[in-house]
Amino acid sequence: MSAAEYLRKAVEYDVTGRKLESLKLYETGISALFETYKSETDAAKKKYFQSKISEYMKRAEEIKVKIKERQSRGEMKEKIHILANGTGYGYEQIFGKYLDDGVKEIALEEPYLREYYQLINLVRFCELVVSKCRFLSYISVTTVAIPGTSQHHDQKTAFQALTNDLKSRNITLKFDFSEQLHDRQIILSNGYVIKIGRGLHYFLPADKFCLGQYNYDFRKCKETNVDIFYCPENKTT
Amino acid sequence: MSAAEYLRKAVEYDVTGRKLESLKLYETGISALFETYKSETDAAKKKYFQSKISEYMKRAEEIKVKIKERQSRGEMKEKIHILANGTGYGYEQIFGKYLDDGVKEIALEEPYLREYYQLINLVRFCELVVSKCRFLSYISVTTVAIPGTSQHHDQKTAFQALTNDLKSRNITLKFDFSEQLHDRQIILSNGYVIKIGRGLHYFLPADKFCLGQYNYDFRKCKETNVDIFYCPENKTT
Numbered sequence: 001m002s003a004a005e006y007l008r009k010a011v012e013y014d015v016t017g018r019k020l021e022s023l024k025l026y027e028t029g030i031s032a033l034f035e036t037y038k039s040e041t042d043a044a045k046k047k048y049f050q051s052k053i054s055e056y057m058k059r060a061e062e063i064k065v066k067i068k069e070r071q072s073r074g075e076m077k078e079k080i081h082i083l084a085n086g087t088g089y090g091y092e093q094i095f096g097k098y099l100d101d102g103v104k105e106i107a108l109e110e111p112y113l114r115e116y117y118q119l120i121n122l123v124r125f126c127e128l129v130v131s132k133c134r135f136l137s138y139i140s141v142t143t144v145a146i147p148g149t150s151q152h153h154d155q156k157t158a159f160q161a162l163t164n165d166l167k168s169r170n171i172t173l174k175f176d177f178s179e180q181l182h183d184r185q186i187i188l189s190n191g192y193v194i195k196i197g198r199g200l201h202y203f204l205p206a207d208k209f210c211l212g213q214y215n216y217d218f219r220k221c222k223e224t225n226v227d228i229f230y231c232p233e234n235k236t237t
Numbered sequence: 238m239s240a241a242e243y244l245r246k247a248v249e250y251d252v253t254g255r256k257l258e259s260l261k262l263y264e265t266g267i268s269a270l271f272e273t274y275k276s277e278t279d280a281a282k283k284k285y286f287q288s289k290i291s292e293y294m295k296r297a298e299e300i301k302v303k304i305k306e307r308q309s310r311g312e313m314k315e316k317i318h319i320l321a322n323g324t325g326y327g328y329e330q331i332f333g334k335y336l337d338d339g340v341k342e343i344a345l346e347e348p349y350l351r352e353y354y355q356l357i358n359l360v361r362f363c364e365l366v367v368s369k370c371r372f373l374s375y376i377s378v379t380t381v382a383i384p385g386t387s388q389h390h391d392q393k394t395a396f397q398a399l400t401n402d403l404k405s406r407n408i409t410l411k412f413d414f415s416e417q418l419h420d421r422q423i424i425l426s427n428g429y430v431i432k433i434g435r436g437l438h439y440f441l442p443a444d445k446f447c448l449g450q451y452n453y454d455f456r457k458c459k460e461t462n463v464d465i466f467y468c469p470e471n472k473t474t
Contacts, residue, residue, distance in 0.1 A: 161446035209398035
């Protein structure tokens with residue numbers, strides 16, 4: 001796609017409330033436009049590109065602020081304290097009821113997606129949200145990258161396989177890498193934010209051929225707190 | 238337990254409708270009583286044991302017939318044709334609605350429980366029935382044994398782990414081995430019988446890190462037919 005196409009799509013998604021996807025498109029479009037600007041020699045055109053870049057950058061910043069605000073406002077809807085060795089706390093039990101037709105975009109912030117069991121938790125998270133949110137079209141995952149190790153290879157393979165699978169279901173999955181990430185949260189575009197102290201990884205391992213290997217409701221948990229917020233203003237869809 | 242204790246429990250379960258468990262107890266009790274009979278020298282006592290053995294054998298046979306009848310009667314409640322490569326046919330979708338508080342015993346007849354994926358399907362079947370049937374106390378599994386191979390070792394390990402796990406949930410799991418078994422069916426003590434052409438194993442494998450690895454509703458299926466029967470007279474609980 002050209003810079004113009006990226007930006008046209010960014011504006012379209014911006015207006016229809018697909019903020020996460022829109023932000024990504026603005027960023028890509030702005031980069032492409034900047035390349036055009038650099039190679040342009042005509043002074044008038046250069047100036048025009050410059051003003052356009054500023055304009056889109058401003059808009060992208062506004063969206064970023066809006067997305068950021070989602071997590072810092074809102075009323076507390078539910079508080080769940082998961083006790084050590086407790087059971088009955090599968091993802092669906094914890095936040096399944098907030099996954100509805102109003103969820104078109106999801107931002108998952110989870111620093112640890114590198115060990116096999118963590119990658120599996122991501123797959124299971126995706127299985128749940130895809131099965132519950134009929135109009136889901138975009139998932140952004142922010143995590144900490146682990147370059148240059150064998151774990152990195154697993155991470156890359158898993159991310160690629162999952163991206164392709166979701167693409168076949170008309171859902172875009174995008175990964176962002178951040179070194180500073182420490183918060184763990186799931187931001188839904190219907191206005192709900194789910195904060196789990198241990199992120200997706202609050203389960204103890206299950207013994208082989210025992211209940212809990214597949215149904216997480218049977219799994220014993222590690223102690224953690226879940227806070228669920230709701231803010232109507234957070235709603236983007 | 239002594240012969241008398243086994244038989245006392247057998248009668249108790251027989252009366253309260255736990256037929257499968259009762260049958261197992263009758264059989265064990267009769268064997269134990271037969272040993273006593275053999276070693277007894279007093280003619281009068283020998284005669285008494287003999288009459289008792291006949292009596293319990295007759296009752297066990299009656300229960301066996303009753304259990305056998307469950308599958309051969311009843312009205313067809315539902316017919317599901319699963320198409321090749323179809324999705325949305327996880328166990329819960331197919332027969333979840335028949336798993337209710339009325340199910341106290343389940344007889345699963347599944348000839349193939351030897352490969353890893355087949356053993357996993359058994360674990361997942363147990364996860365589902367345990368989560369749905371609150372008063373479940375007994376599961377009997379009849380399958381074909383595979384003595385003396387490395388698969389046999391896996392089978393034994395899996396059966397043992399699963400038995401122990403269910404025991405900790407107050408559910409007795411018993412395995413029977415039969416060479417002639419070919420039918421595949423799930424007999425519920427609330428009167429429903431679920432017959433799946435391919436038994437528990439009608440799923441195609443899912444790619445690694447793709448949707449369907451854990452949630453079978455996303456799995457592509459092999460073509461098969463599901464027939465569900467109901468007969469109020471089959472009800473034993």
